[in-house]
Amino acid sequence: MERWVRCAASVDRGVDGIGRAVGWLTLLMVLVGSYNAIMRYSGRFFGWNLASNAYIELQWYLFSLVFLLGAAYTARQNRHVRVDVLYGRLSTKGRAWVDMLGTLLLMLPFSIFALVVSWPSVRNSWIVREASPDEGGLPRYPIKAMILVAFFLLVLQGLSSLTRTIAVLRSDGDEPPEPGDGLPEEEGSVDGALGMTGPSAEGAGGDPGRGI
Amino acid sequence: MQEWLAPAMFVFAFALIFTGYPVAFSLGGTALIFSFLGVAMGFFDWALLFAFPERVFGVMSNFVLLAVPFFIFMGTMLEKAKLADDLLTTIGKLFGPLRGGLGLAVVFVGALLAAATGVVGASVVAMGLISLPVMQRYGYSTALSTGTICAAGTLGQIIPPSVVLVVLADQLGISVGDLFVGSLIPGLSLAGMYAVFVAGVAVLNPDAAPALPASERDIPWKTLLRQVLLVLVPPLLLILVVLGSIFAGVATPTEAGALGATGALLLAAIHRRLTMKALRATMDETAKLTSMVVFLLIGSTAFALVFRGLNGDLWIEELLTGLPGGKVGLLVVANLAIFILGFFIDFFEIAFIIIPLLAPAARILGIDMVWFGVMIGLNLQTSFLTPPFGFSLFYLRGVAPKEISTAQIYKGVLPFIGIQLIALLLIMLFPEMVTGLLD
Numbered sequence: 001m002e003r004w005v006r007c008a009a010s011v012d013r014g015v016d017g018i019g020r021a022v023g024w025l026t027l028l029m030v031l032v033g034s035y036n037a038i039m040r041y042s043g044r045f046f047g048w049n050l051a052s053n054a055y056i057e058l059q060w061y062l063f064s065l066v067f068l069l070g071a072a073y074t075a076r077q078n079r080h081v082r083v084d085v086l087y088g089r090l091s092t093k094g095r096a097w098v099d100m101l102g103t104l105l106l107m108l109p110f111s112i113f114a115l116v117v118s119w120p121s122v123r124n125s126w127i128v129r130e131a132s133p134d135e136g137g138l139p140r141y142p143i144k145a146m147i148l149v150a151f152f153l154l155v156l157q158g159l160s161s162l163t164r165t166i167a168v169l170r171s172d173g174d175e176p177p178e179p180g181d182g183l184p185e186e187e188g189s190v191d192g193a194l195g196m197t198g199p200s201a202e203g204a205g206g207d208p209g210r211g212i
Numbered sequence: 213m214q215e216w217l218a219p220a221m222f223v224f225a226f227a228l229i230f231t232g233y234p235v236a237f238s239l240g241g242t243a244l245i246f247s248f249l250g251v252a253m254g255f256f257d258w259a260l261l262f263a264f265p266e267r268v269f270g271v272m273s274n275f276v277l278l279a280v281p282f283f284i285f286m287g288t289m290l291e292k293a294k295l296a297d298d299l300l301t302t303i304g305k306l307f308g309p310l311r312g313g314l315g316l317a318v319v320f321v322g323a324l325l326a327a328a329t330g331v332v333g334a335s336v337v338a339m340g341l342i343s344l345p346v347m348q349r350y351g352y353s354t355a356l357s358t359g360t361i362c363a364a365g366t367l368g369q370i371i372p373p374s375v376v377l378v379v380l381a382d383q384l385g386i387s388v389g390d391l392f393v394g395s396l397i398p399g400l401s402l403a404g405m406y407a408v409f410v411a412g413v414a415v416l417n418p419d420a421a422p423a424l425p426a427s428e429r430d431i432p433w434k435t436l437l438r439q440v441l442l443v444l445v446p447p448l449l450l451i452l453v454v455l456g457s458i459f460a461g462v463a464t465p466t467e468a469g470a471l472g473a474t475g476a477l478l479l480a481a482i483h484r485r486l487t488m489k490a491l492r493a494t495m496d497e498t499a500k501l502t503s504m505v506v507f508l509l510i511g512s513t514a515f516a517l518v519f520r521g522l523n524g525d526l527w528i529e530e531l532l533t534g535l536p537g538g539k540v541g542l543l544v545v546a547n548l549a550i551f552i553l554g555f556f557i558d559f560f561e562i563a564f565i566i567i568p569l570l571a572p573a574a575r576i577l578g579i580d581m582v583w584f585g586v587m588i589g590l591n592l593q594t595s596f597l598t599p600p601f602g603f604s605l606f607y608l609r610g611v612a613p614k615e616i617s618t619a620q621i622y623k624g625v626l627p628f629i630g631i632q633l634i635a636l637l638l639i640m641l642f643p644e645m646v647t648g649l650l651d
Binding site: 019020022023024025026027029030031032033034036037038040041059060063064066067068070071073074075077079080081082083084085086087088090095098099101102105106107109110113114117118120121122143144147 | 241266285498560561
């Protein structure tokens, strides 16, 4: 078990690293989006046209990267939205049961299914080196391949979370086990994987983003 | 047997969602399980599932949804720049010496934050931390102050620009700009009705909303006015540029969102609050919220694909268009369904699961879709206030002192829920409130 938990911890670290990188992409996206907007005005009012399909496509490529690569990170940070009417009242072990069964029967099969059905179309796109239908656009095949990367990361993250929930279920009592070596600090431990779901637990500090 | 599968799928998905497992994967998993069942029973075609990657690609290249991360970024950046804190402190000092003034300040700042940030949690938390203690200290009734704070915080949902409205427009297949325009008057009227209520309480029951002693305003008039201008002008300019460019048709909501996010960065920089920590927190929050929203959409896309393959869409359509009373029947059912679901689940789930089922029926019955969207938006906003699972209530509970009981908070929002229902009734009776500004 210990070894599995250590594997899970390294998956988590990798996913966290990707998450940090994805953060910077949001900033880049804002800058590219603003550039595109300004260029379209200047094109309209002054006749300069510096807007190009490449930049316009770059904007939604970045958007795609943010949520495709960010999905596993969001799962790791336990931020995929839940309905915690009942879940919020369960004990740590109760939650671990929900999470273990959910990951095993829903998330992992769904992610694998997504990989299977996406494979042929991504493969085709890659073989023909699919390009943008618009002049000066960006190649399509790398961004389509990101669909596979996204669901592959989700499979890894699912396995990691499965390991953690099993560790919780096997531990004695209702307390999370001692964080083994290599486990990331506080949030990373079992609590982070299962812990709070909505604003219920720590209202203020918890997650002010909910309810945008 | 066949006709049972789609309804069963619907019920099954909701049962799974209520276990508390993340909704996106519950929906995706349901899709998978029922496609297996469908194939096993011989009336579902595997080939249909290969449309899934095309749907995902459609989400990736969706220009409307691109506005979602921009508005999240803009709102979170302004939140980290402590815009709410500045506004509440100065506007509170300005209005405080009036009877009911603090309550009005909360409503006013709530409406302003709604247009600038639209982040419900952040607004409620800021008001709970800054305005609530002052209101308590000077003898405001607990119910009035907590109710006003919770309600004013939810304005971000309905006053444009708002992420909810972007998502709703996408799901209803209407223009985001139109939905923004349509929701402007209802949103502002709602803020106005809150203000009238607070003022009414202050007049009828002065003890519930007393004026602050002049000593609370510790700075001279001139300094205060200067502070008010300094703190008010930059966000007002930002709102004006973002909404103005959308309403004038100069910029698409996506472009305006990108410029708004850049504007938020500038505003934070002007206030010398653009720290690395704030920037990182903003980027992190934007990445996580965007992933959460889009994956919810991807999960419901998989769900819808299979649900349609099992003819579930026809089932729902027949059910909804065949209601007694036609249009009125549909509106009653739609509002009741959303209102009741709103007690338990989040608006994103409602937007992605329920709205696509309601929209075709509404269109067939000839309902104005922009008006329909605003009505749904208003109804969803109410769900933030309804106990026991209203988000606004949770956030306030999290920051309110222990002496304030949860029951008092619930009691406080009751009149505001009443105001919501009146507003909902008003836009049903006077659709011009929505359509008036549209050509």
